[in-house]
Amino acid sequence: xxxxxxxxxxxxxxxxxxxxxxxxTPDLDDLDRSEAYRNLMDLTSFGIEGFTENDAxxxxxxxxxxxxxxxxxxxxxxxxxxxxxxxxxxxxIRGQLQGAIYLGFTVYGCEKDEEHMHIxxxxxxxxxxxxxxxxxxxxxxxxxxxxxxxxHLQPETxxxxxxxxxxxxxxxxxxxxxxxxLDGPAPSxxxxxxxxxxxxxxxxxxxxxxxxxTPMQWPTDEAAWNQVCPPFNTGDSxxxxxxxxxxHAFGYFRLxxxxxxxxxxxxxxxxxxxxxxxxxxxxTFDFDNFRCAQLGRQLPLDESGGWRIxxxxxxxxxxxxxxxxxxHRGFIYFRWLETGHQMPGPIQAEVVKVxxxxx
Numbered sequence: 001x002x003x004x005x006x007x008x009x010x011x012x013x014x015x016x017x018x019x020x021x022x023x024x025t026p027d028l029d030d031l032d033r034s035e036a037y038r039n040l041m042d043l044t045s046f047g048i049e050g051f052t053e054n055d056a057x058x059x060x061x062x063x064x065x066x067x068x069x070x071x072x073x074x075x076x077x078x079x080x081x082x083x084x085x086x087x088x089x090x091x092x093i094r095g096q097l098q099g100a101i102y103l104g105f106t107v108y109g110c111e112k113d114e115e116h117m118h119i120x121x122x123x124x125x126x127x128x129x130x131x132x133x134x135x136x137x138x139x140x141x142x143x144x145x146x147x148x149x150x151x152h153l154q155p156e157t158x159x160x161x162x163x164x165x166x167x168x169x170x171x172x173x174x175x176x177x178x179x180x181x182l183d184g185p186a187p188s189x190x191x192x193x194x195x196x197x198x199x200x201x202x203x204x205x206x207x208x209x210x211x212x213x214t215p216m217q218w219p220t221d222e223a224a225w226n227q228v229c230p231p232f233n234t235g236d237s238x239x240x241x242x243x244x245x246x247x248h249a250f251g252y253f254r255l256x257x258x259x260x261x262x263x264x265x266x267x268x269x270x271x272x273x274x275x276x277x278x279x280x281x282x283x284t285f286d287f288d289n290f291r292c293a294q295l296g297r298q299l300p301l302d303e304s305g306g307w308r309i310x311x312x313x314x315x316x317x318x319x320x321x322x323x324x325x326x327x328h329r330g331f332i333y334f335r336w337l338e339t340g341h342q343m344p345g346p347i348q349a350e351v352v353k354v355x356x357x358x359x
Contacts, residue, residue: 004193007200014204015044018211025280027218031327032280036215039281042069043210046082047203055199056086057184061162061177070283072210072241073333076293077274079170081162083179084202087153090141093162095177097125097134102165102271102337105138106243109156117209120154122244126271126338161241165272165337167297169287215280218252218329225254226261228332228347249334249347253277253311255324260312260354263332265347267296267305271338275309277322278331285325291316292325296336310357318359 022028022036046069050062064071064080074080085091085107097103103125108117123138128149130136140151140160162177164170191199219225228251234242253261263275273296277285285292299307299320310321313328324330336344 002194002197004197004200007197007204011200011204011207014207014211015040018043018207021211022215025215025217028215028280032215035279035283036281039070039214039283040211042071042283043207044203045069046071047206050082051084051202051206052196052199054084055195056084056158057089057181058187059083059085059091059179059181061175061179063175064161073276073278073282074284075165075274075276075335076169076284076287077166077272077295079164079166079175081175081177082159083162084159085140085153085157087142087155087157089181089184090139092180092182093138093140093177095136095162095175097130097136098164098176099134099166100125100164101167102163102245103130103136104163104243104245105151105160106163106241107140107151107153107157107160108241109154109158117158117241119242119244120157121151123151124245124338161243163243167272167295214282216282216331218280225252225329226351227251227349228263228334230346231334231336231344233343245337247336247339247344249344251332251347251349252329253324253332254329255311255313255351256328257313258354259351260310260357262350262352262357263309263311263347264350265307266345267299267301267307268336268339268342268344270296270336270340272296273334273336273344275322276333276335277311277324277327278333279327280331282331285327285330290323290325292322294320294322312354312357314354317357321359 018040061081061083064082065074105123107121109120110117138149139146140153142153144152228249231247231249233247275294277292287293294309301307308320313324316323
């Protein structure tokens with residue numbers, strides 16, 4: 001589209017489609033619906049910052065998550081930053097590790113449209129050279145062999161996400177990352193109407209892509225509740241904003257006031273793992289005011305390396321207890337990073353009466 005008004009109409013249509021999907025999703029209660037509409041606003045907010053007010057010729061990092069904005073499976077222990085890219089340019093990224101236990105860079109692209117992205121390249125702090133003071137520098141280009149601190153861009157490249165994971169709730173202060181297009185056009189301060197139309201169209205495409213995935217539907221099979229699937233790795237075919245460094249496991253909980261879901265598993269060596277509780281919009285519950293996220297390394301282990309997490313609709317009563325933050329049902333999400341190709345074992349789940357669980 002070369003007309004900003006046409007692009008804006010497409011953005012409005014994407015918003016309308018998102019609202020319609022929320023209304024058409026079965027079995028959403030008032031809380032589900034409220035959170036789904038808030039997610040639609042969060043997606044719009046990020047889309048404007050990430051695409052309309054950003055440009056691959058002069059990119060800057062945009063924080064995907066803020067104090068209130070949550071998008072696409074956010075994490076209490078992580079910070080995510082986005083920047084647009086183009087294979088027409090060479091880029092340099094500089095920054096500091098800042099105490100992160102994991103630092104990852106995933107480049108995305110699309111061959112047909114902005115709604116269907118795939119992973120173009122991926123690297124992390126285990127593979128790149130980081131100086132003793134925690135500083136690093138990466139170059140990105142279409143060159144095929146640039147060494148460990150080089151990322152090869154494919155013709156369909158359109159964006160990058162930088163991920164930081166910490167061994168504690170993530171900091172919300174200023175980040176120390178820079179991105180620069182080494183051969184981008186000279187800054188002019190002028191954006192043509194055709195360019196603005198392109199940026200708004202990208203924002204609309206981003207919104208359509210996420211609306212296709214959220215809100216998630218609640219299970220119709222009773223056997224699907226209060227279970228966690230076997231851990232798995234999606235590899236490079238994630239279909240959207242994910243990283244092949246992740247191993248996932250997920251499930252749904254549905255609990256009465258006097259019930260608890262007890263999860264048990266065995267720890268595996270890794271850089272990071274956690275359990276978070278989400279709503280149908282793939283947003284974590286309110287972890288600022290409720291304990292609804294558990295960092296794996298903070299869990300006590302038994303002699304065989306076993307751990308226990310308790311999910312209940314009450315204030316936490318001990319280590320590993322998670323509060324459902326006013327929800328009677330939700331999505332359980334486990335994430336592991338860098339397990340050395342060792343797949344975590346199955347997670348056992350059992351619904352019991354809250355008063356029978358030892359603290």
